[in-house]
Amino acid sequence: MSHLDALRDNLITLDLRDKNWSPALAAAPGPAEVDVPLAEVSTPVFTLDLDLVAGNLTAMQRWVDDHGASLAPHGKTTMCPALWQWQLAQGSWAITVANEPQLRVARDAGIGRVVVANEYLSPVGLRWLAGELDADPDFEVTTWVDSVAGVEQMTGLLEAAGARRQLPVCVEIGHPHARAGVREHDDALTIARAVVDSPRLLLRGVAGYEGSVPGDSPQTRVDAVKVFLAAMADRFTAIAPLVETDDAILTAGGSAHFDLVAEILGPVAERTPNGRLLLRSGAYIVHDDGMYAGLTPAATRTGPELQAAAHVWARVVSAPEPHLILLDAGKRDLPYDAGLPTIQQVLTAGGLAPAPAATIVNTNDQHAYVELSEPGSLKVGDVVRLGLSHPCTMFDKWRSVLLVEGAEPRIRGAVATYF
Ligand SMILES: Cc1ncc(COP(=O)(O)O)c(C=O)c1O
Known part of the structure; x- marks a missing residue:
C-alpha cells in the first residue's frame, strides 16, 4: 500500500x-x-x-497510547497542514501551534482542535478568534497565560469583541532562565484564580515546555528538566481542583524528553479526575540525522524508534x-x-x-x-x-x-x- x-x-x-x-x-x-x-x-x-514518516507516526502514537497520554503534535515544525491531517488521522488529539498566524493556517485547513502554546494577546487576533469560535461550535482552541495582566487583557479584549464563547486557557509554568511561564507556585495559583474569575476565560489546566530548560551538559539538563517537571506536577495538583472544563489538561513534552514527561507527569494526570496528559512533540514526525538523533529518548533512555x-x-x-x-x-x-x-x-x-x-x-x-x-x-x-x-x-x-x-x-x- x-x-x-x-x-x-x-x-x-x-x-x-x-x-x-x-x-x-x-x-x-x-x-x-x-x-x-x-x-x-x-x-x-x-x-x-x-514510508519513514508513516513509521514515525505509528511508533510515536503507539508509544503515546501505551503511556495513557494524548498527543497534540507541534505543527510549527512542518507548517504543513497535509501532514497535520495525517497526524490527526493516526490518532493525534489536537494540533499545537505557536502563535496566531499559525492558528490561522490551522483554521484554514479545518483543524478542529488546536492548542496555542503561547500567550495570545493580540487585540486584532483575539477579535478574529472570538468571531471564529462563535461562528463554529465545533472549533476548539485552548491557549496559555502566565500573568494576571495577561488574564485581564484577554478578558477585556474578548469582552470588547463581544465574544460569546469562553476561551479555555492553561496556566503556563516556567523555570528560572527558561522561556515564558510563571516562576512561583503561589503566583501560578493567583493566575489560575484570576482565570476562574474571568467571565470570558475558562481554566483548563497547566502547561509548560521543558525543552527551554537550560543545562550545561546533557546530564545537568536532564536533572533540571526533572526538577521543572516535578514543579509542574505540584502546580497542577494545586490548580486541577479549580479547572472549569470537562478535562483537566497537563501538557508538556517536546521531542527530547517526552519519556521523562510521561514518567513524572503521567501518574499525576492519571490520579486527577478527567486529567489528560498532553504531549506536544513536533520533531518526531520527520526526526533527523543530527540534533534529535542524539536527543530522542531512544538514543539514551527508552522511547519509540x-x-x-x-x-x-x-x-x-x-x-x-x-x-x-x-x-x-x-x-x-x-x-x-x-x-x-x-x-x-x-x-x-x-x-x-x-x-x-x-x-x-x-x-x-x-x-x-x-x-x-x-x-x-x-x-x-x-x-x-x-x-x-x-x-x-x-x-x-x-x-x-x-x-x-x-x-x-x-x-x-x-x-x-x-x-
Ligand atoms: C511550547 C513548545 N511545545 C512543544 C515543542 C515541540 O518540541 P520539539 O521541537 O522538540 O518537538 C516546542 C518546540 O519548540 C515548543 O516551543
Whole structure:
C-alpha cells in the first residue's frame, strides 16, 4: 500500500516559482499522478520519505497510547497542514501551534482542535478568534497565560469583541532562565484564580515546555528538566481542583524528553479526575540525522524508534581546489542552526551509493562548502543526499515538500508548507 493515500486530498501542483519544480513534475496529468525518478528533477530539492514518516507516526502514537497520554503534535515544525491531517488521522488529539498566524493556517485547513502554546494577546487576533469560535461550535482552541495582566487583557479584549464563547486557557509554568511561564507556585495559583474569575476565560489546566530548560551538559539538563517537571506536577495538583472544563489538561513534552514527561507527569494526570496528559512533540514526525538523533529518548533512555525522513538533494557545481567542492544548496535550503548537514549518499546511474568521506564545513546563502578527504572523490555534476539536523528549521526554507517512496526514490507528489 502506498502511504500517498493519506495525503491524496492535499497534494498540490507545483509551478515555476517553486524551488522544487521540475518539468518532469509539471508533465504529470495531476498532482495525484506523479511518479518520477529522483534523477529526473532539478537540484536542490527537499524530500520526505513517506514510508519513514508513516513509521514515525505509528511508533510515536503507539508509544503515546501505551503511556495513557494524548498527543497534540507541534505543527510549527512542518507548517504543513497535509501532514497535520495525517497526524490527526493516526490518532493525534489536537494540533499545537505557536502563535496566531499559525492558528490561522490551522483554521484554514479545518483543524478542529488546536492548542496555542503561547500567550495570545493580540487585540486584532483575539477579535478574529472570538468571531471564529462563535461562528463554529465545533472549533476548539485552548491557549496559555502566565500573568494576571495577561488574564485581564484577554478578558477585556474578548469582552470588547463581544465574544460569546469562553476561551479555555492553561496556566503556563516556567523555570528560572527558561522561556515564558510563571516562576512561583503561589503566583501560578493567583493566575489560575484570576482565570476562574474571568467571565470570558475558562481554566483548563497547566502547561509548560521543558525543552527551554537550560543545562550545561546533557546530564545537568536532564536533572533540571526533572526538577521543572516535578514543579509542574505540584502546580497542577494545586490548580486541577479549580479547572472549569470537562478535562483537566497537563501538557508538556517536546521531542527530547517526552519519556521523562510521561514518567513524572503521567501518574499525576492519571490520579486527577478527567486529567489528560498532553504531549506536544513536533520533531518526531520527520526526526533527523543530527540534533534529535542524539536527543530522542531512544538514543539514551527508552522511547519509540524514529527514523530521519527528510533530506535535501544537492549537486556539486564547482571543485575549485583538490579538497574543496561546492554544492548548489545553502542557508536558504538547509538548516544550519543546530549543526551543518552531512553528506550521506551519491545518486548514480545505478542507484544510490554510499558517499565518500566528505564534510560540509560552511554554508552561504546558496552554497555549501564541502571538504573532501580524498581529492576527486566527488565530482562536478554529482548529486548527493544530505542528512539534516533540526526539523524545526528544515521546512521553513521550502514552500513545498516532495514526497518520495522506495529504495530507489521516486517522487509521488508534493504538499505545501505555510510559513
Ligand atoms: C511550547 C513548545 N511545545 C512543544 C515543542 C515541540 O518540541 P520539539 O521541537 O522538540 O518537538 C516546542 C518546540 O519548540 C515548543 O516551543
